[in-house]
Amino acid sequence: MPGPGSPDPVLRALDGLPTTAADYVQQRFPNDAAWFAHEVAAGRVRGDDGAVVTPATPYEAGASVWFHRPVPDEDAAPITLDVLYEDEWILAVDKPHGLCSTPKGENVRRSVVVAARCQFHNDEISALHRLDRSTGGVLLLCKHAADRGVFHRMFQERTVTKTYWAVARVNDRVGKEPVRVESRIRKIQGVVQAFEEPGDVNAVTDIRLLERFTDDAGQWGCYEIAPLTGRTHQIRVHMNSLGLPLRGDKLYPVPLDDFDVEDPDNPMQLIARSLTFTHPMTGEMITVSSRLSPSAHTARRSGASSELLTH
CATH class of the missing domain: 3.30.2350.10 (Pseudouridine synthase)
Incomplete structure (x- = not known):
């Protein structure tokens, strides 16, 4: 979340800073405000330290909030990823050319992370590094949120x-x-x-x-x-x-x-x-x-x- 003086539409429109983190996100994305309020109430939004963001969590300049975006119904065929390596902690797949590593913009389902979550029925899967959308090849994924830190440290x-x-x-x-x-x-x-x-x-x-x-x-x-x-x-x-x-x-x-x-x-x-x-x-x-x-x-x-x- 940007601090004072940042070129941000929410901060420009307010006399001061938002009171809470939820206030900022809801004003930044008004079309999704109701959905985001529901996610906060359900305890599905986290801060940088992994703590649950509540309706009262104060706004902090420079901090981030983390949540899973809703997956739209994209007009795209299901994606089956080629698994190159797998154990109980990680899996490596061959990312096809043209597929985003992580959800971005309109490419939510058409991303390796979301495709892997669907293919392996595991919503905790995350990318340990990224490849450009145009690049194909080995992409390493973590299966469980609790293990991400130790593997991410390698990179x-x-x-x-x-x-x-x-x-x-x-x-x-x-x-x-x-x-x-x-x-x-x-x-x-x-x-x-x-x-x-x-x-x-x-x-x-x-x-x-x-x-x-x-x-x-x-x-x-x-x-x-x-x-x-x-x-x-x-x-x-x-x-x-x-x-x-x-x-x-x-x-x-x-x-x-x-x-x-x-x-x-x-x-x-x-x-x-x-x-x-x-x-x-x-x-x-x-x-x-x-x-x-x-x-x-x-x-x-x-x-x-x-x-x-x-x-």
Whole structure:
């Protein structure tokens, strides 16, 4: 919840701050005010510390309230997720290209988290990290709210090794030996692209060319990418900085008019290939690999020749 001086319609309309957290949310979303009041009364709204938000919980600038949004009846076919790994605490799925990791905007049912809750009949399932909507591949989910913290800490402490595959053009800046890209990346809310700017490095990516292949559209490369940090659009920004925008990317280097419309027959060629981590509950080293491949690209079906892309 924003504080004083923030560009927020509720705060601009009031002489002072809202009295309670519920007051703020109901005024911010008046069409859902009655529904939200019912959720608060039922004890289904939580604060940042996990405590139940009541009608009397005071407004606190900068704090958040957490609740499950109602799932609208979207005109979309049911989604069945491909399970790559599962134990009593977590499961890993192959996120399809074009599917949001978490509910966002109109994409509620068309998100991995909601699809998983429906498929596995478990309303506690949550995402431990996120992939861009246009990215496919390994996404790790937590089965139980009580276990989320210990698994989420792996990502906070950067003890998870992530590997991606991507398809882009080829040039002399990236070859078989890894190239490290280091820069400062910034993403402003409401601006669709992230960008590099001067300042301390906050984004580091290792990139190497696995192989070249040729199809009807010319010569391409399949790249192995290891992000060592997790900035928004980091791989897309760093590949673009090398003159190698990803195949099928509608956002970089220049946003297309339909950048927010996914094309299932021509997805952006970025795949979260694998996750490797030490299981915090068992101590076992786990590697989960995606079954997706750049061969899913339309161009591959139109005559690309490559040994790697058929694996």
